[in-house]
Amino acid sequence: MFNYKGKVVVITGASSGLGKQMAEGFAQQGADLALLARRVERLEASAKEFHEKYGVDVLPIKCDVTDDASVDAAVKAVKEHFGHAEVLVNDAGGERGTGTPALDYKTEDWDFTLKLDCTSILRMCKAFGHLMDENIQSGKQTYGRIINIASIYGMVGNTTIPSLAYHASKGLVVNFTRGLAAELAPKKITVNAICPGFFYTELTQATLDTQYFQDMAKRSVPMQRYGQPGELNSAAAFLGAEESTYVTGVILPVDGGYTCI
Numbered sequence: 001m002f003n004y005k006g007k008v009v010v011i012t013g014a015s016s017g018l019g020k021q022m023a024e025g026f027a028q029q030g031a032d033l034a035l036l037a038r039r040v041e042r043l044e045a046s047a048k049e050f051h052e053k054y055g056v057d058v059l060p061i062k063c064d065v066t067d068d069a070s071v072d073a074a075v076k077a078v079k080e081h082f083g084h085a086e087v088l089v090n091d092a093g094g095e096r097g098t099g100t101p102a103l104d105y106k107t108e109d110w111d112f113t114l115k116l117d118c119t120s121i122l123r124m125c126k127a128f129g130h131l132m133d134e135n136i137q138s139g140k141q142t143y144g145r146i147i148n149i150a151s152i153y154g155m156v157g158n159t160t161i162p163s164l165a166y167h168a169s170k171g172l173v174v175n176f177t178r179g180l181a182a183e184l185a186p187k188k189i190t191v192n193a194i195c196p197g198f199f200y201t202e203l204t205q206a207t208l209d210t211q212y213f214q215d216m217a218k219r220s221v222p223m224q225r226y227g228q229p230g231e232l233n234s235a236a237a238f239l240g241a242e243e244s245t246y247v248t249g250v251i252l253p254v255d256g257g258y259t260c261i
Contacts, residue, residue: 001241007086009087013093017203018232024233030056032059061074072127093116097109136189149193194232194253
């Protein structure tokens with residue numbers, strides 16, 4: 001099970017953090033990779049590393065997921081290089097205005113966050129969904145998998161730090177996933193979401209290293225710790241696997257138990 005040899009996994013936000021970690025997880029399973037992000041020099045370094053360590057074919061692609069032309073160019077590059085793509089992982093995202101109380105939140109920060117976290121996922125799902133659908137119908141591939149990276153903050157609120165737009169955008173990703181799963185199910189394309197808890201990345205390390213957040217994690221996370229590098233990979237490998245044919249519309253928290261209490 002979960003042998004990805006000969007399969008292609010496309011990952012956005014792959015230059016660092018969870019995106020890079022999941023990319024390596026798929027490479028360990030034998031998947032060829034298309035790594036998308038704006039910082040192409042980082043993608044090129046990862047491509048070299050993963051090819052040398054795992055012997056997989058890795059295509060780095062500079063891509064801005066908020067721009068139609070950039071996404072279309074990425075699809076074209078994947079199609080020309082591989083000809084197919086079985087898995088799309090939508091990991092690119094971010095937030096502006098974290099820590100701003102709701103009543104003071106700026107409209108421009110709201111618009112920025114929803115454009116990056118939500119509209120970009122629609123853009124990617126449409127573009128690569130067409131490629132999957134065409135290839136399935138023509139027999140070039142037998143299935144498609146879309147995995148959207150949401151957040152525990154798309155499932156619950158919080159009293160730790162004001163994050164209104166992030167809650168809204170990740171909640172949208174959660175129900176977007178359900179809606180798209182229902183539409184694409186007849187096409188042999190499944191759509192699922194992962195909701196990570198507190199993981200160390202470039203963007204979160206400074207916050208998570210504070211004593212305040214460490215104390216909060218011990219109180220609110222049953223495992224009393226943050227997620228470690230690689231602990232998201234098994235969830236992604238499961239949802240993207242050829243064998244997971246009857247799993248769609250699932251919202252899977254990987255959070256050390258944060259959302260179970």
